Amino acid sequence: xxxxxxxxxxxxxxxxxxxxxxxxxxxxxxxxxxxxxxxxxxxxxxxxxxxxxxxxxxxxxxxxxxxxxxxxxxxxxxxxxxxxxxxxxxxxxxxxxxxxxxxxxxxxxxxxxxxxxxxxxxxxxxxxxxxxxxxxxxxxxxxxxxxxxxxxxxxxxxxxxxxxxxxxxxxxxxxxxxxxxxxxxxxxxxxxxxxxxxxxxxxxxxxxxxxxxxxxxxxxxxxxxxxxxxxxxxxxxxxxxxxxxxxxxxxxxxxxxxxxxxxxxxxxxxxxxxxxxxxxxxxxxxxxxxxxxxxxxxxxxxxxxxxxxxxxxxxxxxxxxxxxxxxxxxxxxxxxxxxxxxxxxxxxxxxxxxxxxxxxxxxxxxxxxxxxxxxxxxxxxxxxxxxxxxxxxxxxxxxxxxxxxxxxxxxxxxxxxxxx
Numbered sequence: 001x002x003x004x005x006x007x008x009x010x011x012x013x014x015x016x017x018x019x020x021x022x023x024x025x026x027x028x029x030x031x032x033x034x035x036x037x038x039x040x041x042x043x044x045x046x047x048x049x050x051x052x053x054x055x056x057x058x059x060x061x062x063x064x065x066x067x068x069x070x071x072x073x074x075x076x077x078x079x080x081x082x083x084x085x086x087x088x089x090x091x092x093x094x095x096x097x098x099x100x101x102x103x104x105x106x107x108x109x110x111x112x113x114x115x116x117x118x119x120x121x122x123x124x125x126x127x128x129x130x131x132x133x134x135x136x137x138x139x140x141x142x143x144x145x146x147x148x149x150x151x152x153x154x155x156x157x158x159x160x161x162x163x164x165x166x167x168x169x170x171x172x173x174x175x176x177x178x179x180x181x182x183x184x185x186x187x188x189x190x191x192x193x194x195x196x197x198x199x200x201x202x203x204x205x206x207x208x209x210x211x212x213x214x215x216x217x218x219x220x221x222x223x224x225x226x227x228x229x230x231x232x233x234x235x236x237x238x239x240x241x242x243x244x245x246x247x248x249x250x251x252x253x254x255x256x257x258x259x260x261x262x263x264x265x266x267x268x269x270x271x272x273x274x275x276x277x278x279x280x281x282x283x284x285x286x287x288x289x290x291x292x293x294x295x296x297x298x299x300x301x302x303x304x305x306x307x308x309x310x311x312x313x314x315x316x317x318x319x320x321x322x323x324x325x326x327x328x329x330x331x332x333x334x335x336x337x338x339x340x341x342x343x344x345x346x347x348x349x350x351x352x353x354x355x356x357x358x359x360x361x362x363x364x365x366x367x368x369x370x371x372x373x374x375x376x377x378x379x380x381x382x383x384x385x386x387x388x389x390x391x392x393x394x395x396x397x398x399x400x401x402x403x404x405x406x407x408x409x410x411x412x413x414x415x416x417x418x419x420x
Contacts, residue, residue, distance in 0.1 A: 001024075012265065017306060019061070020152065022196060022340070023051065023052070023054050023158065023162075024051070025049040025050065025051035025159075025162065026050050026051065026066070027047050027048070027049055028048055028049070028050050033093075041096055041097070041099060041235075042068060042073075042099060042100065043073055043099065043110075043145070044070050044071055044072065044073050044112065045071045046068050046069060046070040046071065046096065047066075047068065047069050048066060048068055049058025049066060049067050050066050050193075050410050051063060051064070051065055051066070051067075052065075052155075052238055053065070053151075053155070054158065055145055056154070057151040057154040057155050057158070057225060057375075058150075058151045059151045060155065060204070063122060063123075063124045063127075064123070064124075065091060065123055065124070065155065066120050066123065067117060067118060067119045067120060067159055068071075068092055068093070068096050068098070068115070068117075069093060069115065069117050069118075069163060069167070070110065070114060070115065070117075070119045071111040072113050072114060072115060072117070073113065073116060074112075076111070076113065077168055078169070078170045079113065079114060079115050079167075079168075079169060079170060080111075080113075080114045080115070080169070080170050080174065080175065080291070081114065081115045081116070081117060081160070081163060081167075081169045081173070081174045082110035082114045082115070082116045082117070082172035082177070082198075083114065083116075083119070083174065083175065083176045083177070084107075084108055084110070084117065084118045084119070084177060084178060084182070085119060085120075085121075085129050085156070085176070085177070085178030085181075085182030085183075085185040085186055085189075085404075086108070086118070086120070086122075086178070086179075086181075086182050087105070087126070087178075087179050087180035087181050087182050087206075087273075088119070088180060088181040088206070088371065089180075089320040089360060090105075090122070091120055091122035091123070092118050092119065092120035092122075092392075093244055095108050095118050096108070096118050103245070103274045103275075103276060103277075104234070104273070104274070104415070105179055105273040105274075105275070106167040106274060106275040106276075107177050107178065107179045107201065107203040107273075108179070108353040109277075111291065113284065114291075115163070115167055115169060116156075117159070117160065117163050119155075119156055119159060121152055121185075122158065123167075127151075127152050128152065128408050129152060129153075129156070129179060129181055129184065129188070129189065129210075130144075130179070130181055130184040130185055130206070130207065130210045131208075131267050132234050134174070134417065137147055141209060144213075145213045146213060147213065147214060147216055147223070147226060149189075149192065149214070153185075153188070153192075155191050156185075156189055157196065157406065158191055159187070160176075160196060161196070164196075169245065171295070172293070172294045172295040172296040172297075173291075173294060173295070174196055174197055174198060175198060175199055175200065175201070175252060175290070175291055176189070176190040176195060176197045176200045176201075176232070177200065177202070177203070177208075178202060178203070178205075178242075179202075179203040179204060179273060180203075180204055180205070180206045180244070180271065181206045181271075181369060182204050183202035183204055183205030183206060183236075184188045184205045184206045184207045184208075184209075184210045184211075185200070185210065186201065186202040186205065187202050187208065187210060187211035187234065187236070187251075188199050188210030188211045188213070188214050188232070189202070189216050190202075190231075190232055191211050191214065191231045191232070191234065191260070192214050192215065192228065192231075192344055193229075193232075194228075194229040194230045194231040194295075194371075195229040195231050195295075196295075197232040197295070198232055198233075198293045198294055199232045199234070199290045199291070199293040200232045200233075200234050200235070201234075201235040201236075201237075201290055202234070202235070202236045202237070203237055203247070203273075203278075203295075204238055204239060204242055204244065204270075204271050204392070205236065205238065205244070205245075206238065206242055206244040206270060207244055207246075207247070208247050208248060208250065208251040208375060209247070211251065212250065212254065213249065215228070215231075215254070215258070217250070217251070217254035217258070219294075222258075222399075228347045228372040229262050230371045231261075231370075232260060232261075232293075232295075233261040233262075233299060234255070234260065234263070235262075235263045235265075235288065235290050235292050236248075236251075236262065236263075236265070237263075237264075237265045237266070237273065237278060237282070237285045238264075238265075238266050238268055238280060239266060239267060239268060239269045239270050239272070239367075240312040240313065240316070240317045240319055241268050241270055241317065241318075242266075242269075242270050242271045243271075244271060244352040245311070245313070246313070246314070247314075248266075248311070248313045249313040249314055250313050252264060252311060252313075252325060256302075256303045256304065257369040259301045259303050259370075259401060260301060261297060261299060261300075261301045261302075261326075261370065262325060262326060263288050263290075263324075263325070263326050264324065264325035264326070264327075265284050265285045265322075265323075265324050265325075265327065266282060266311075266312065266322065266323050266324075267281030267282035267322035267323070268281050268319070268320045268321075268322075268323075269282070271280030279321055279369060281321075282322035282323075282324070283354075283355050283356055283357075284327045284355055284357060287327065287355070288327070289326075295371070296371075296373060297333045297336070297371065297373070298336050298341060298343065298369055298370065298371050298372045298373060299331070299333070299369075299370055299371055300329075300331050300343060300345060300367050300368065300370075300416075301330050301367070301369070301370055301412055302326045302365040302366070302367060302369040303365060303366045303367075303368065303403075304365060304366045305325070305326055305329075305363060305364070305365040306363045306364045306365070306387075307328065307360045307363035308323075308324070308325045308326065309321075309323030309324055309325070309396040310323070311323070322356075322357075324357065326365075327357075327410075328347045328348050328353075328359055328360060328363070329345070329346075329347065329348075329365070329409065330345075330346055330347065330348050331343055331345050331346070332344040332413075334415065336372060336373045336374050337374050337375065338374050338375035339375065339420060340417055340419050341369065341372060341417070341418040341420070342415055342416070342417050342418075342419060343369065343416045343418075344413045344414070344416075345367065345407070345409050345413070345414060345415075346386075346409065346410065346411060346412065346413040346414070347360060347361070347362070347410060347411045347417055348362065348407060349361070349411045354419060360381075361410060361411055362408055362409065362410040362411075363408075363409055364406050364407065364408050364409070365402050365403045365404065365406075365407060365409060366403055366407070366415065367408065368401055368402060368403040368404075369401075369402045369403075369418065370401070375420045376377045376402055376420070377402055377411045377418075377420055378396065378398055378400055379396060379398050379399055379400045380395060380396060380397075380398065381395070381396045381400070382395055383395075383396065383402060383418050383419060383420055384418075384419040385404050385416065385417065385418050385419070386415075386416075387407055387414055387415070387416045387417075388414040388415075389406070390407070390408075392404070402418060404416070
C-alpha cells in the first residue's frame with residue numbers, strides 16, 4: 001500500500017501547480033480518486049499536502065511539491081515541532097515509513113508528543129537541500145555558493161512557518177534534523193534561521209560546504225548587511241571514516257571562532273543511520289537533551305574548551321578513537337531581566353552520565369551568551385560579570401555579543417551573573 005502512496009506522491013501525471021499569489025497547501029487523501037487506505041504511522045495520524053510555489057522562492061518554472069505532517073499520538077495544544085530533512089536516497093514517504101522500525105534511520109523518528117513535519121526534495125530534479133554543494137561537484141558548488149538561500153531553502157522555511165501557524169505549534173520549541181544530505185541541509189538551513197529553530201541536529205551530514213557558504217565561514221567576518229539572528233544550538237555526529245565528513249576541522253574551527261554553540265561527537269561508525277550502531281562508536285551521541293532547548297531562553301556558548309578531544313580531521317582519519325567537543329557542559333538560565341542575566345554553569349557528572357569517556361571534574365572555556373531576551377548589551381557596551389569568586393568588566397563586540405574568557409567550570413554549579 002505504501003508503494004502505492006509513494007507512486008501517487010511522485011507521479012508525473014498530476015498537473016503542475018502554478019505559482020501562487022496566496023500560498024495554500026492542499027490536503028489530499030485520495031489515490032486515483034479513492035481514499036487512501038491508511039493515514040497512520042506508529043499509532044499517529046498523518047496528513048499529506050500538495051502545493052505549488054511562491055514567486056518569491058525564485059524557482060525558474062512552476063512545480064508541485066508535497067510534505068507530510070504527523071500529529072502527536074495524543075492531540076495537545078502548543079505542542080513542539082520536529083522537522084525532518086531526508087537523505088538523498090529517500091523521499092518524504094520513505095522517510096516517514098522508516099520510522100516504523102527502530103534502527104532504520106533513527107533520526108527520522110519524532111517523539112510521540114510532538115508534531116512532525118517531513119519535507120520532500122526528490123520530486124523535482126535538482127531540488128536538493130544542499131543546493132548540490134558537495135566536494136564531488138565543483139560546478140554545482142560554484143552555482144549555489146554565497147549567502148543567498150536557494151529556492152528549496154526558502155520553500156523549507158515557509159513550509160515550517162505555515163505548520164507553526166496552522167497547527168498552533170509552540171514557536172519556542174521548533175527543531176530541525178536530518179541525515180546525510182538532510183544533515184547538510186540541517187546545518188545550512190538551520191544555522192541561518194535561529195529566529196525559527198531552537199536547536200538543530202545533523203546526523204552524519206554529507207558535507208559542510210552548504211553551512212560554510214550560508215554562514216560566511218569562508219569570509220574574514222560576517223558582512224555588515226547580513227542580518228543573521230543568533231543561531232540555534234547545533235549538534236553534529238560525524239565519523240572520521242566517512243568520506244562525507246571531510247573538512248570538519250574547518251567547520252569546528254569556524255563554529256568556535258564565531259562563538260556558535262556546538263556539541264560535536266565523532267567515532268569510527270561510518271555513514272551510519274542506526275543510533276545503536278553510532279552509540280557503539282561514540283556513546284555520547286544521545287547524551288544531551290537537545291529537544292528541551294528553548295528559543296526564548298538565553299544559552300551559553302563554550303569556546304576554546306580545555307577538555308575537548310583532538311580532532312581526527314584532516315590527518316588522522318584512520319583513527320578508531322571516539323571524541324567530543326563541549327559534550328560535558330550543562331546549564332540553567334536562572335533569570336533574564338533588563339538589569340541582569342544569571343546563568344548556572346556546570347559539568348555533567350559520572351553519576352548522571354554513564355560513558356566510556358573520562359568525564360572531567362573541571363575545565364576551562366571562553367563563555368559567550370546568546371539569545372539574551374531582555375535588555376541585551378548594545379554593540380560595544382560595557383558590562384560587569386561575576387562567576388563564583390571571580391569578577392570583572394567586559395565590552396560587547398560589534399554585534400553585541402558578550403564573552404568572558406577562561407572561566408573555570410566544575411561539576412559544582414556556579415552562577416554567572418552579567419550586569420547589563
